[in-house]
Amino acid sequence: MSVVSINPDVMGESRRVCIAGTGSYAPERVMTNADFEKIVDTSDEWIVTRTGIRERHMARDDETTSDMAAEAARRALAAAGIGPEEVQMIVVATITPDMPFPNTGCLVQDKIGARGAFCFDVEAACSGFVYALELGRQYVSSGALDTVLVIGAEKMSSMTDWTDRSTCVLFGDGAGAAVLRPCRRGRGLMTSVMGSDGSLAELLMVPGGGSRNPTSHETVDKGLHYLKMEGREVFKYAVNNMTAAAREALEKSGLSLEDVACVIPHQANVRIIQAIAQRLHAPIEKFFINVDRYGNTSGASVGIAMDEAVRGGRVKAGDVVMLLVFGGGFTWGCSLLEWGKRS
Ligand code: ACO
Numbered sequence: 504m505s506v507v508s509i510n511p512d513v514m515g516e517s518r519r520v521c522i523a524g525t526g527s528y529a530p531e532r533v534m535t536n537a538d539f540e541k542i543v544d545t546s547d548e549w550i551v552t553r554t555g556i557r558e559r560h561m562a563r564d565d566e567t568t569s570d571m572a573a574e575a576a577r578r579a580l581a582a583a584g585i586g587p588e589e590v591q592m593i594v595v596a597t598i599t600p601d602m603p604f605p606n607t608g609c610l611v612q613d614k615i616g617a618r619g620a621f622c623f624d625v626e627a628a629c630s631g632f633v634y635a636l637e638l639g640r641q642y643v644s645s646g647a648l649d650t651v652l653v654i655g656a657e658k659m660s661s662m663t664d665w666t667d668r669s670t671c672v673l674f675g676d677g678a679g680a681a682v683l684r685p686c687r688r689g690r691g692l693m694t695s696v697m698g699s700d701g702s703l704a705e706l707l708m709v710p711g712g713g714s715r716n717p718t719s720h721e722t723v724d725k726g727l728h729y730l731k732m733e734g735r736e737v738f739k740y741a742v743n744n745m746t747a748a749a750r751e752a753l754e755k756s757g758l759s760l761e762d763v764a765c766v767i768p769h770q771a772n773v774r775i776i777q778a779i780a781q782r783l784h785a786p787i788e789k790f791f792i793n794v795d796r797y798g799n800t801s802g803a804s805v806g807i808a809m810d811e812a813v814r815g816g817r818v819k820a821g822d823v824v825m826l827l828v829f830g831g832g833f834t835w836g837c838s839l840l841e842w843g844k845r846s
Pocket of ligand 1: 544545546549550553554628629630668669670672707733734735736737738741771772775799801829830831
């Protein structure tokens, strides 16, 4: 297991980095718990009490991860008042790319007309958005780049086993995006704590379709292209690691939870969020929750939640915000930032 803290003050970076604009997109089609009652042996009551999820958005068959990412990106650029030609780098966090290659970032580049950008994907499952944000921050804080587009986008419905009630009710599709620029005032992105534990990879994975089990009739017959999860184990590690990361990020930044106006956690299960709040001795009202309407959108989750929190007035200029994530790998992370549109 490895945990790394990234603190701009310690690194002596020359430039602060802020989020100049956010955007998100969710497909029009909504699947309710009642819809799942018709396809697997489940109930609205089980899903709501065990997960807090009531509905989730599902992409059309012809709607891809890059389509959703591009729409979230357009909205983030509009919020930042920046044209696509100004974007210098696009990084997309996803575990459901349109295809193994070319990368989703390149497809987004073409869709939004960001011809001057170099583009790639990162894969850190549900932690992807925070990992991509940290990566983008490094390019801007070093002075190498001025404008970076960070996107988390997923078509989780493309890897869902619709006959497995223990996973199919959990996930949804969508995309969230943020534009990173140098800060003129304020602190912007502050401390990040990132951790991984590859020894626990088997607890949450898609076993097929890669170099270990290349796609074949046999892998498809065995359903190896679907997401597999040991839910109870994942739950336990999610609570422990997210709580520890939050504590460490606060300690490293010299802040307490009272200084944080809003915690935006990965939206997998409301019980995970409640357990973290309890362990941190924080009121649940401090946590932004939209898992009831989106389900788990993996790498898109925190990007969508952050955009909703900002547009809904839940996060205001000057607020300290905590992003807190956990996902397959295992991967996890916590980022503290001061909100403010100050580029
Ligand atoms: N409807 C009805 N019953 C169900 C359903 C369902 N949809 N799913 C499972 N059950 C049953 C099980 O079969 C089991 O029955 P049994 O006791 O007769 O065997 C019972 O409910 C309890 O199952 P558990 O798996 O123990 O239920 P739990 O309370 O742990 O909830 C859940 C399951 C929601 C998956 C939870 O464990 C969880 O949220 N885990 C974490 C998921 C997560 O955080 N993922 C993050 C990252 S995802 C990524 O990186 C892509």
